[in-house]
Amino acid sequence: MSLDQDSKLLEFIQAIRLTPENLRNSTRNSDHRKGLPQPSYEKKFDDSIKLVDLPSVNSIKVNEISLKEAILNRRSIRNFKDKPISKNDLSWLLYATQGIQSIHEKGTIWVTRNNDCRVTLRPVASGGSLHPFETYIHIRNCEDIEKGLYRYIASKHKLLPLDLSEDIEERITKACLANVGRRSQVLFIWTAVPYRTGWHYGELAYKAVYWDIGHVSQNLYLAAEGVDCGVCAIGYYDEDMLDEILDIDGKTEFVIFMSAVGKKPDKIIDP
């Protein structure tokens, strides 16, 4: 059966179309409307584990390039200089993609005019400002940070070490398949926690999380221009393997997208 005749795909596309009926039903039946508590904007973490400090946003140094230059220079880069990225660079890239600028306990979701929602404001836009993502990074080569798997704790702008074992690099590399992720100095792995958006928007969250992640990925591309880093978006990887590595269930939290990051090479080649 061809894709345009596949009834499951057509059914799914119809279910998430932005018709007035779907919009009404989705928000009318949402858990927010039912009075259920709002989920947290950040996944819990074990606070007995020592977090890795990152340079604060005020101290981060970024090259003085124009926005025009950043936009015109942006390219997907798949070969990187054999040089570590600095803590400054990493701090900037994390902040520019998911850093928290402010938290509002009684924030407004503009489209539905609700003003009783806890929202965070970040350098990227997000439907309802509900930011349904967690950022994991696999570090292969970053100055002053041990190799391994970490989670970005946006509320503290610090890194939570998750797995610093010998074999983590090999497992991540395997999950990247033959893709560029295996050559990155730092691999960004974003997971979606769809209920953060679904609590308010109901089933339409499944559309919104994909809208949102594009904004995050593009900010990474542009922010990288300011610290001489190159980026390549990655939509091809073994999601089961990654879910297992990150110890997530693939349903309430699943890997939604990745990006490879490294220092820009002198010559860009497509390896």
Ligand SMILES: Cc1cc2nc3c(=O)[nH]c(=O)nc-3n(C[C@H](O)[C@H](O)[C@H](O)COP(=O)(O)O)c2cc1C
């Ligand atoms: C959703 C998405 C998924 C992508 N997945 C991959 C990928 O898995 N591997 C890869 O090498 N490039 C990937 N890319 C990068 C594209 O190949 C790239 O954007 C395209 O070739 C245009 O080149 P440019 O980004 O330099 O303009 C992806 C880009 C997007 C937006």
